[in-house]
Amino acid sequence: MFSSRLAxxxxxxxxxxxxxxxxxxxxxxxPAGGHLPSIATSSFLRTTRDTALRAPxxxxxxxxxxxxxxVVAGRETRKMNLYQAxxxxxxxxxxxDDTAVVFGEDVAFGGVFRCxxxxxxxxxxxxxxxxxLTEQGIAGFGVGLASMGHTAIAEIQFADYIFPAFDQIVNxxxxxxxxxxxxxxxxxxxxxxxxxxxxHGGLYHSQSPEGYFxxxxxxxxxxxRSPIQAKGLLLAxxxxxxxxxxxxxxxxxxxAVEQVPIDDYELPLGKAEHLTxxxxxxxxxxxxxxxxxxxxxxxxxxxxxxLAKHVPASLRSAKxxxxxxxxxxxxxxxxxxxxxxxxxxxxxxxEASRTGGVGGEIAAEIQKRCFLKLNAPVKRVxxxxxxxxxxxxxxxxxxxxxxLDAMVETLTx
Amino acid sequence: MFRISRLxxxxxxxxxxxxxxxxxxxxxxxxxxxxxxxxxSPITPKLQFFNSVMEDGKxxxxxxxxxxxxxxxxxxxxxxxxxxxARRIYQNMVKLPIIDTLLYNVQRQGxxxxxxxxxxxxxAVTGSAAALAGDDEILGQYREMGALLWRGFSYDEVMAxxxxxxxxxxxxxxxxxxxxxxxxxxxxxxxxPLATQIPQAAGVAFALKRDPARRGRNCAVVxxxxxxxxxxxxxxxxxxxxxxxxxxxxxxxxNGFAISTPASEQYHGDGIAARGPGYGIHTIRVDGNxxxxxxxxxxxxxxxxxxxxxxxxxxxMTYRVGHHSTSxxxxxxxxxxxxxxxxxIDNPIARFRLFLESQGWWxxxxxxxxxxEVKKExxxxxxxxxxxxxxELKEMFTDVYGGEEPWNIKEQREELSGLLxxxxxxxxxxxxELKKYRGEGKELLGA
Numbered sequence: 001m002f003s004s005r006l007a008x009x010x011x012x013x014x015x016x017x018x019x020x021x022x023x024x025x026x027x028x029x030x031p032a033g034g035h036l037p038s039i040a041t042s043s044f045l046r047t048t049r050d051t052a053l054r055a056p057x058x059x060x061x062x063x064x065x066x067x068x069x070x071v072v073a074g075r076e077t078r079k080m081n082l083y084q085a086x087x088x089x090x091x092x093x094x095x096x097d098d099t100a101v102v103f104g105e106d107v108a109f110g111g112v113f114r115c116x117x118x119x120x121x122x123x124x125x126x127x128x129x130x131x132x133l134t135e136q137g138i139a140g141f142g143v144g145l146a147s148m149g150h151t152a153i154a155e156i157q158f159a160d161y162i163f164p165a166f167d168q169i170v171n172x173x174x175x176x177x178x179x180x181x182x183x184x185x186x187x188x189x190x191x192x193x194x195x196x197x198x199x200h201g202g203l204y205h206s207q208s209p210e211g212y213f214x215x216x217x218x219x220x221x222x223x224x225r226s227p228i229q230a231k232g233l234l235l236a237x238x239x240x241x242x243x244x245x246x247x248x249x250x251x252x253x254x255x256a257v258e259q260v261p262i263d264d265y266e267l268p269l270g271k272a273e274h275l276t277x278x279x280x281x282x283x284x285x286x287x288x289x290x291x292x293x294x295x296x297x298x299x300x301x302x303x304x305x306x307l308a309k310h311v312p313a314s315l316r317s318a319k320x321x322x323x324x325x326x327x328x329x330x331x332x333x334x335x336x337x338x339x340x341x342x343x344x345x346x347x348x349x350x351e352a353s354r355t356g357g358v359g360g361e362i363a364a365e366i367q368k369r370c371f372l373k374l375n376a377p378v379k380r381v382x383x384x385x386x387x388x389x390x391x392x393x394x395x396x397x398x399x400x401x402x403x404l405d406a407m408v409e410t411l412t413x
Numbered sequence: 414m415f416r417i418s419r420l421x422x423x424x425x426x427x428x429x430x431x432x433x434x435x436x437x438x439x440x441x442x443x444x445x446x447x448x449x450x451x452x453x454s455p456i457t458p459k460l461q462f463f464n465s466v467m468e469d470g471k472x473x474x475x476x477x478x479x480x481x482x483x484x485x486x487x488x489x490x491x492x493x494x495x496x497x498x499a500r501r502i503y504q505n506m507v508k509l510p511i512i513d514t515l516l517y518n519v520q521r522q523g524x525x526x527x528x529x530x531x532x533x534x535x536x537a538v539t540g541s542a543a544a545l546a547g548d549d550e551i552l553g554q555y556r557e558m559g560a561l562l563w564r565g566f567s568y569d570e571v572m573a574x575x576x577x578x579x580x581x582x583x584x585x586x587x588x589x590x591x592x593x594x595x596x597x598x599x600x601x602x603x604x605x606p607l608a609t610q611i612p613q614a615a616g617v618a619f620a621l622k623r624d625p626a627r628r629g630r631n632c633a634v635v636x637x638x639x640x641x642x643x644x645x646x647x648x649x650x651x652x653x654x655x656x657x658x659x660x661x662x663x664x665x666x667x668n669g670f671a672i673s674t675p676a677s678e679q680y681h682g683d684g685i686a687a688r689g690p691g692y693g694i695h696t697i698r699v700d701g702n703x704x705x706x707x708x709x710x711x712x713x714x715x716x717x718x719x720x721x722x723x724x725x726x727x728x729x730m731t732y733r734v735g736h737h738s739t740s741x742x743x744x745x746x747x748x749x750x751x752x753x754x755x756x757x758i759d760n761p762i763a764r765f766r767l768f769l770e771s772q773g774w775w776x777x778x779x780x781x782x783x784x785x786e787v788k789k790e791x792x793x794x795x796x797x798x799x800x801x802x803x804x805e806l807k808e809m810f811t812d813v814y815g816g817e818e819p820w821n822i823k824e825q826r827e828e829l830s831g832l833l834x835x836x837x838x839x840x841x842x843x844x845x846e847l848k849k850y851r852g853e854g855k856e857l858l859g860a
Binding site: 163395402 | 803
């Protein structure tokens with residue numbers, strides 16, 4: 001909504017950012033902070049066909065999928081950014097499921113972040129349609145549609161505007177099966193919504209409201225970090241037998257680019273993914289900060305000169321286990337517990353405020369399960385407990401330096 | 414000078430007709446079968462549905478004073494207006510596209526992060542603002558900077574807010590551009606979520622009603638678009654203002670688009686006006702590109718609103734000539750020619766200018782010199798604010814709570830302060846960023 005309705009807010013900035021990142025590598029002198037990975041150069045992005053097809057946990061959904069599970073030969077990939085991958089997932093879902101429809105504010109012309117571009121032309125306006133401007137209406141409509149067994153893929157234009165739909169999501173969608181003794185259910189409801197900051201959105205275009213949904217048992221909540229992840233996790237969300245909130249980090253829509261398998265595949269819900277392996281510290285995050293964590297890992301291993309004095313030499317060879325949580329609710333306690341039992345140290349990074357943030361829930365559970373194994377208190381690197389303040393966002397949103405500092409503090413505790 | 418008495422009570426008469434129509438059709442036989450015990454709803458033997466608040470299923474008419482050439486249409490009565498007021502209204506309208514064009518381009522150059530123009534809606538905003546008392550409480554949506562300028566908000570204040578610098582007295586740099594607010598001008602701070610201001614207006618109006626100094630003297634005025642009127646908050650606000658009741662003046666700017674969604678996909682009924690009688694609210698639809706019609710309708714609406722202490726709805730029909738915002742390219746969903754046609758055929762500024770010229774109250778020379786003066790003043794303000802720093806970095810943590818600061822805010826500020834002391838003078842990205850704040854973060858660095 002905006003509501004301020006700051007449609008396509010990040011696009012211009014992101015294109016500029018990409019451009020300058022590329023330029024850096026060729027002609028410019030090295031930046032003062034040294035060469036650090038950015039989203040565009042992240043090693044976590046699978047930019048070749050082969051690596052894309054071998055993404056961990058990827059499960060092909062074919063007519064005879066059981067037989068084809070590991071088949072890579074003959075499959076194709078296409079270069080996509082995150083919004084294109086989201087669009088591709090919806091196209092696959094609608095092709096295979098005649099009941100599937102896509103709706104929300106401004107989706108017919110392609111959506112303010114371009115995620116539904118061309119879908120109305122491909123599947124018709126009866127299946128891809130604009131709704132009037134009412135988030136509670138969109139969610140409630142989706143609940144009703146899903147209760148009839150149809151596949152409802154709803155879009156809330158910004159996660160910041162999901163709150164009018166809170167009642168329908170928390171009291172209705174989440175509780176539907178429970179309250180009807182299993183007679184009814186809205187498992188075929190998926191609500192997509194752009195989330196997290198782009199650096200200049202302020203109070204109402206930068207929020208990460210995932211924490212508000214933690215208490216809504218019956219609901220799943222997923223946040224992808226990349227195009228391959230977005231397609232596989234969205235298809236899994238659409239087909240999961242539970243209502244799912246699917247939050248897409250909007251700064252990644254254009255900046256995260258991968259080769260994405262064009263076939264139908266899913267990635268598992270409720271499963272975190274290891275991005276690096278190590279026994280010294282567990283670094284847990286989801287969405288956009290995944291890339292800040294990657295940068296911080298580089299800074300830890302080879303600190304730029306200006307930071308060298310803050311990173312003791314003994315820590316530079318530390319092996320950090322970076323984990324992308326991916327599903328926020330219900331979260332993969334098994335993977336995190338196993339990791340922290342080995343590392344004895346946990347740093348959690350999220351953009352949302354600390355108080356009431358998802359990090360608090362994870363920290364409590366992990367300290368209970370790993371109490372005797374912990375070598376340092378669980379540390380949280382988060383937004384501050386204020387609304388997101390536009391002109392102060394650089395010092396509000398956790399960046400690589402704050403993550404580095406937290407790792408150093410935790411490793412030297 | 415025109416001195417024509419207040420609008421005829423046509424508005425009232427119409428509205429009360431609507432009220433009746435909302436519960437029963439006028440075509441019912443006169444013969445009485447009595448009425449329901451708990452209401453005035455007459456019993457009828459006729460099985461008949463209705464789907465209009467007007468007789469014979471007609472659309473609600475649009476009130477107009479000036480035609481496209483600036484002439485008073487036959488049968489219309491001029492609102493009370495003299496040369497001075499007319500010129501002031503016109504000048505306020507002329508200012509808007511000058512500021513909008515500058516700030517739109519400034520955003521394109523990357524100097525501000527965002528902007529929203531009011532192209533095409535200059536009459537709807539200015540005409541309504543001119544009909545209010547200066548201390549009526551305004552709750553805007555986001556495209557009503559014109560109402561704030563009408564009350565005296567300066568170019569400096571506009572620029573400071575859009576740049577989010579240390580002089581931004583609207584939000585201290587915390588909100589995106591165009592989120593103005595001013596206690597002094599009774600203009601409640603803009604919030605991006607749509608329609609949230611609508612039920613709030615009913616609460617504001619209730620407070621006015623309870624205040625002996627303002628009761629019967631002021632109302633709350635709430636602006637919103639036809640898109641926002643689809644939110645649940647719109648319905649809640651209308652219902653509360655009519656039921657409790659409270660003196661709330663609802664002004665719908667029906668500009669035809671909510672980002673890409675045309676009004677035709679926003680509602681199936683007869684616009685926003687048709688909803689008024691459903692809530693028992695006096696309603697009028699007005700040509701939003703005719704500033705005199707807007708002025709007259711809002712004046713009369715305000716009078717009714719305060720006199721009866723109940724909600725009144727004005728639906729101003731206009732057209733969003735500009736893109737939704739700087740993040741939008743409207744030619745992705747509407748033809749460029751449609752916009753060009755609207756600009757040419759139905760330009761609210763040109764229409765009023767023709768009227769002023771016909772009265773001898775304005776001429777080409779004045780037009781030129783006034784525009785030049787506005788441009789000069791705006792450029793001066795722009796140049797000054799372009800280079801002002803942001804507020805102090807510590808402001809990030811202020812105004813979260815009033816009263817005693819909670820421990821978590823205090824500790825988190827100290828945490829940031831510790832990080833800045835450790836890295837603020839050596840880590841280049843932070844050093845560069847700190848320079849943008851007044852004091853360069855020294856208040857947190859403890860230097």
